[in-house]
Amino acid sequence: MFGYAGKILHVDLDTGKSSVEEIDEGYCRKYIGGNGFGIRLLYDHAPPGVDPLGPENPLIFAVGPLAGTTAPTSGKYVVHTRSPLTGFQGEAVSSGFWGIALKQAGYDAVVIKGKSEKPVYIFIDDDVFSIRDANALWGKDALETLELIREEIGDDNVRSASIGPGGENLVRYANITNDRHRQAGRTGVGAVMGSKNLKAVTVRGTGSVTVADMEGTLDHCKELYDVCQSPLTGAYRSLGTQVSVMIHQNQAALPTRNWQDSVFEFAEKIGGEYIHPRWVVKTLACAGCPIGCDHVTLVSEDEEGKVMASVEFESLYALGSNCCIGHFPDVNKAVDLCDRLGIDSISTGVTIGWAMECHEKGLLTKEDTDGIDLRFGNAEAQRQVIEMIAYQKGKLGKMLAKGSKAASEELGEGSEKWAMHNKGLEYPGYDLRGLKLSALGFNTSNRGGCHLRNSGYDYDLKGKVDRFTAKEEYGALVMGRDDLYSITDSLMLCKFSRGVLDDYEKFVKIYNLVTGFDMTEEEMRMAGERIWNLEKAYNVREGWKEEDDYPAPRIMKDPITSGVAKGHLVTKEEFRMMHKAYFKERGWSSEGIPTRKKLNQLGLGWIADEIHKEAD
Numbered sequence: 046m047f048g049y050a051g052k053i054l055h056v057d058l059d060t061g062k063s064s065v066e067e068i069d070e071g072y073c074r075k076y077i078g079g080n081g082f083g084i085r086l087l088y089d090h091a092p093p094g095v096d097p098l099g100p101e102n103p104l105i106f107a108v109g110p111l112a113g114t115t116a117p118t119s120g121k122y123v124v125h126t127r128s129p130l131t132g133f134q135g136e137a138v139s140s141g142f143w144g145i146a147l148k149q150a151g152y153d154a155v156v157i158k159g160k161s162e163k164p165v166y167i168f169i170d171d172d173v174f175s176i177r178d179a180n181a182l183w184g185k186d187a188l189e190t191l192e193l194i195r196e197e198i199g200d201d202n203v204r205s206a207s208i209g210p211g212g213e214n215l216v217r218y219a220n221i222t223n224d225r226h227r228q229a230g231r232t233g234v235g236a237v238m239g240s241k242n243l244k245a246v247t248v249r250g251t252g253s254v255t256v257a258d259m260e261g262t263l264d265h266c267k268e269l270y271d272v273c274q275s276p277l278t279g280a281y282r283s284l285g286t287q288v289s290v291m292i293h294q295n296q297a298a299l300p301t302r303n304w305q306d307s308v309f310e311f312a313e314k315i316g317g318e319y320i321h322p323r324w325v326v327k328t329l330a331c332a333g334c335p336i337g338c339d340h341v342t343l344v345s346e347d348e349e350g351k352v353m354a355s356v357e358f359e360s361l362y363a364l365g366s367n368c369c370i371g372h373f374p375d376v377n378k379a380v381d382l383c384d385r386l387g388i389d390s391i392s393t394g395v396t397i398g399w400a401m402e403c404h405e406k407g408l409l410t411k412e413d414t415d416g417i418d419l420r421f422g423n424a425e426a427q428r429q430v431i432e433m434i435a436y437q438k439g440k441l442g443k444m445l446a447k448g449s450k451a452a453s454e455e456l457g458e459g460s461e462k463w464a465m466h467n468k469g470l471e472y473p474g475y476d477l478r479g480l481k482l483s484a485l486g487f488n489t490s491n492r493g494g495c496h497l498r499n500s501g502y503d504y505d506l507k508g509k510v511d512r513f514t515a516k517e518e519y520g521a522l523v524m525g526r527d528d529l530y531s532i533t534d535s536l537m538l539c540k541f542s543r544g545v546l547d548d549y550e551k552f553v554k555i556y557n558l559v560t561g562f563d564m565t566e567e568e569m570r571m572a573g574e575r576i577w578n579l580e581k582a583y584n585v586r587e588g589w590k591e592e593d594d595y596p597a598p599r600i601m602k603d604p605i606t607s608g609v610a611k612g613h614l615v616t617k618e619e620f621r622m623m624h625k626a627y628f629k630e631r632g633w634s635s636e637g638i639p640t641r642k643k644l645n646q647l648g649l650g651w652i653a654d655e656i657h658k659e660a661d
C-alpha cells in the first residue's frame with residue numbers, strides 16, 4: 046500500500062514478545078488512520094470494564110496515512126486507552142517528530158498490553174524490536190529522559206515518547222512527552238504507561254514512505270504550503286495560541302478564579318502581545334509544518350531564575366487566570382514544572398483552581414494542605430501543590446492527583462458544584478456560559494470536556510452564530526463538525542491547518558494522491574461518522590449515560606458576573622433541548638444510544654449486540 050505502512054506492532058510486556066499484524070485496504074478506508082485506528086484497536090483489545098491502570102488495558106499509539114509524506118502538518122500521533130481520569134475513551138494527540146519516526150520505522154500503530162516486572166523502555170529500531178532496562182531512568186523527569194535515552198543509544202535522531210514522575214506515580218492526568226515541548230496531554234494516558242512500568246517508547250525510523258502519485262502529491266503540497274504561509278494562519282505564526290488570552294478576555298470568556306469570574310484583571314500581563322516582546326526567544330515547528338506556532342519563552346536568570354518553556358493559551362488560562370496568577374514568569378515556571386513532571390497543565394491548573402476555591406470557602410484548611418496557604422494568586426503555593434500532585438505527597442497531593450471530579454466527590458460538602466469538568470476531564474479555557482454552541486460541542490465530546498473535537502468556539506467567538514442563544518439547529522452543526530474533525534484526527538492533521546486542509550474535498554484530494562485509492566467525499570464523511578459512532582459505542586459499553594454529557598453545575602447555575610457576557614449561563618432546559626436535537630440528527634435513540642439501524646448503516650453492526658441489551 047502507498048501512504049500506509051500496512052502494519053501494526055503488538056507488544057506484550059508480560060512476556061516481552063512482539064508480533065506484527067498486517068492491515069488491508071478495506072480496514073484503512075473504513076478507519077483512515079490515527080484516531081480511527083486507535084478507537085478500533087481500543088474496542089478490539091480492551092476487555093469491557095477493564096481496569097484503566099491494570100495490565101489488560103491496552104495503550105495504543107497510532108499515526109496517519111499522510112505521516113512521512115510532504116503533506117503539511119501531518120506528522121501527529123494519537124494515544125488511545127481506557128482513561129483512568131474519565132473511565133471512558135482516553136485519547137490524546139501530540140505533535141513533533143515522533144509520529145513520522147514510527148511511520149518511517151514501518152508501522153501505522155503500536156498496541157502495548159501487559160505489565161513489565163521492572164521499569165523498561167521499548168526500542169523500535171526500524172524492524173528490530175527490543176525491550177530495554179529503564180531502572181536508571183525511573184524517577185527522571187520527562188525532558189531529561191528524552192536526552193538520556195539519546196545518549197544511551199548514541200544517536201541524536203532517535204525519538205522518544207516518555208513519561209515523567211507523574212506517570213510513574215499514576216497521577217490520573219499524567220501525560221506523555223516527546224520532542225521536549227510536545228505532549229499527548231489529556232485523559233491520563235501517561236498514567237496507563239506508568240502502570241505498565243513503561244518509561245518510554247523510543248523509535249528510530251530510517252525508511253521512507255512511498256506515495257502513489259509522487260508528482261501530483263508534490264505539486265499539490267506546494268500549493269498547500271503557500272496557503273499555510275498566507276494570512277489564514279498569520280495569528281499562529283506571529284503570536285501563537287498565546288494570542289487567545291485577550292480575545293477571550295474581551296468576550297468575557299476567560300475563566301478566572303475557578304470560573305467564578307470570566308474577566309481577569311491581569312489578563313494583559315499574560316497575553317501574547319505582552320509576552321512576545323519580553324520573553325519569546327524562538328519559534329519552533331513540528332516536522333513538515335510551514336506554520337510554526339510554538340513560541341518558546343525564556344525568563345532570564347536575573348528576573349526569576351532561568352526557565353525556558355513552551356506556553357500555550359490553555360496553560361495561560363489553567364495555571365494563570367484560573368488560579369488568579371497574573372505574573373507571566375510565575376506561569377512560565379508552573380508550565381515548566383508540569384512539563385518536567387509529566388502532568389497535563391490543563392487538568393492540573395483546573396484541579397488546583399478547584400482546591401483554591403475550597404480553601405477560600407473554608408473546606409480545605411491549612412491542616413488539610415500541609416500548612417500551604419492555598420489562596421488564589423499564591424504562585425509559590427501553586428508550585429508546591431504541583432509537586433505534591435506529581436509525587437502523590439500527603440493527603441492533598443493524593444486527593445488532587447485523582448482530578449477535580451474524584452477529588453470533589455471525596456471532599457464532598459457541595460464542592461462538586463464548582464468542580465469544572467465534563468465526564469471527569471477538566472475544561473479548557475472557554476467560558477461556556479456565553480458560548481452556547483460550544484456548550485453543546487464541548488460536553489458531547491466523547492473524551493469529556495474538550496474544545497478540540499468540533500471547534501464550536503470558532504462559531505461562537507467569531508460571531509458566526511448568536512453565542513448567547515441556545516438553538517436546536519446547533520445539533521446538526523455540532524454533529525457535522527464532530528465528523529469532520531474525526532477525519533482531521535484520523536489523517537492526523539494539525540487543527541491549526543484551518544483554511545488549508547479543512548473540508549472533505551481537500552481531505553480526499555490529498556488522501557487519494559498519497560494512497561492511490563479512489564475515496565469519494567461521501568465515503569470519507571461516512572468514515573468520520575463511523576469513527577465518532579464507534580467512540581460513542583465504546584463509551585456506552587463502559588457505562589455512559591445521558592446525564593454524563595450535562596455541563597458542570599456552575600455552567601447551569603451561576604451566571605457570568607461581568608463583561609459583555611454578564612448574566613449569561615446555559616440552563617439545564619437549554620442544554621437538554623440542544624442535546625435532544627443532537628441525538629436526533631445523529632440518528633441515535635432519544636437517550637443518546639447509537640441505534641442498531643445507525644450502526645448497521647455505518648458497517649458497525651458487529652457491535653450492536655454488545656451495546657444493546659434489548660432490540661431497539
Ligand code: SF4
Nearest residue numbers: 330331334338539541
Ligand atoms: S501549527 Fe503548530 S502544532 Fe500544528 S503542526 Fe505546526 S508547529 Fe505543530
